Every structure is written in structure tokens, then in C-alpha cells.
Amino acid sequence: MLKVKVLLVGPCESGKSVLANFVSESIEGIGSYVPTQGVRILEYEKPNLNGSSKGAGCRFELWDCSGDQKFETCWPALMKDSHGVVIIFNPELPSHLKEIEMWYSCFVQQQPLLDSQCLLVAHHKPGHAGDTENLSLEFAAPASFHCLLAHILPLKLHSVMR
Ligand SMILES: Nc1nc2c(ncn2[C@@H]2O[C@H](COP(=O)(O)OP(=O)(O)O)[C@@H](O)[C@H]2O)c(=O)[nH]1
Numbered sequence: 001m002l003k004v005k006v007l008l009v010g011p012c013e014s015g016k017s018v019l020a021n022f023v024s025e026s027i028e029g030i031g032s033y034v035p036t037q038g039v040r041i042l043e044y045e046k047p048n049l050n051g052s053s054k055g056a057g058c059r060f061e062l063w064d065c066s067g068d069q070k071f072e073t074c075w076p077a078l079m080k081d082s083h084g085v086v087i088i089f090n091p092e093l094p095s096h097l098k099e100i101e102m103w104y105s106c107f108v109q110q111q112p113l114l115d116s117q118c119l120l121v122a123h124h125k126p127g128h129a130g131d132t133e134n135l136s137l138e139f140a141a142p143a144s145f146h147c148l149l150a151h152i153l154p155l156k157l158h159s160v161m162r
């Protein structure tokens with residue numbers, strides 16, 4: 001079975017843990033904010049990647065990293081052997097916009113990873129000013145993740161077969 005390690009990084013309170021829980025179908029619901037300390041690792045399996053029952057399976061590790069830069073000394077250890085990075089930010093917060101470049105530089109450019117192994121997610125919390133149609137994470141997140149995985153998996157398969 002293939003193993004794929006994907007990091008979720010970005011500013012504090014951007015929705016990394018909510019997104020990680022949702023994608024991995026974790027039972028942890030959405031409640032009051034609990035800052036992630038260091039990292040949480042969530043695992044989930046996709047038994048057949050191409051939709052047929054005979055396809056190869058894949059085990060995903062989602063590394064839900066803290067947005068607090070006090071954990072910066074741990075970042076090299078978190079990044080080791082990762083196949084993809086998802087940067088999540090809240091586009092309504094100017095402080096988050098300023099931070100994106102730093103997260104991209106540290107987690108994508110310095111590894112280095114290809115841009116096709118990186119996904120930038122602008123995550124609006126429900127109830128924000130432009131939320132007229134009440135589109136939520138439930139609709140946006142799986143599509144974005146599948147886009148990222150579609151990029152990462154061929155690269156991973158290539159490295160396995162070499
Ligand atoms: N209802 C709802 N609340 C959200 C959503 N995204 C973030 N939140 C709220 O924002 C808080 C912070 O999100 P969290 O994922 O913990 O942030 P991070 O892990 O620090 O990036 C959560 O405790 C939720 O209350 C969402 O899609 N739906």
C-alpha cells in the first residue's frame with residue numbers, strides 16, 4: 001500500500017485542524033478553538049485510488065501542524081519525507097495574507113517541493129461577509145484535496161517505481 005504524507009500548515013486559527021478532521025472523517029467535531037500543540041497526525045486510508053475495486057490503495061498521513069511560530073525549531077522534523085504541503089489561510093485577515101509567503105518559503109521552497117505538490121487553500125469560516133450562499137468546507141475541501149492528491153500521487157508512484 002502506498003503511503004503519502006501531507007502537511008497542513010498556515011497561520012493560527014485558519015481552519016487547519018477543522019479541515020484535517022473533516023478530510024480524515026475524524027469524529028472530533030467543531031467546537032471552541034483549541035490551539036494545536038506542535039502537531040497532530042491523522043491517518044486515513046483510501047482502499048482503491050482509481051475507483052475500481054482492484055486499484056492500489058493508499059494510506060494518507062495528514063500532519064496537522066501548529067500555526068504558532070514558537071514551534072519553528074520542529075519544522076525540519078515535520079517536513080522530513082513529506083510528499084505535499086497544504087497552506088491554509090483566512091483571506092479576510094490581512095495578517096494571514098502577510099504570512100503566506102513565509103509558510104511557502106519555509107515548507108515548500110526550502111524542502112524543496114514542486115509547486116504541484118503544494119495547495120493554497122483560502123478557507124472562509126461560515127458566516128463571513130461574502131457567505132451569501134452558505135457554501136462551506138463540506139463542499140470546498142474534498143475537491144481541493146483531490147486536486148492536490150491528483151498531483152502528488154503520480155510523483156509518489158514514480159518515486160516508488162524507481
Ligand atoms: N463551523 C465552522 N467553524 C470553523 C470552520 N473553520 C474554522 N472554524 C472555527 O475556527 C476555529 C479555529 O479552527 P482550527 O481548525 O482549530 O484552526 P487552526 O488549526 O489553528 O488553523 C475552530 O475552533 C472553529 O470554531 C468551518 O469550516 N466551520
Ligand SMILES: [Mg+2]
Binds near residue numbers: 016018034064
Ligand atoms: Mg490546529
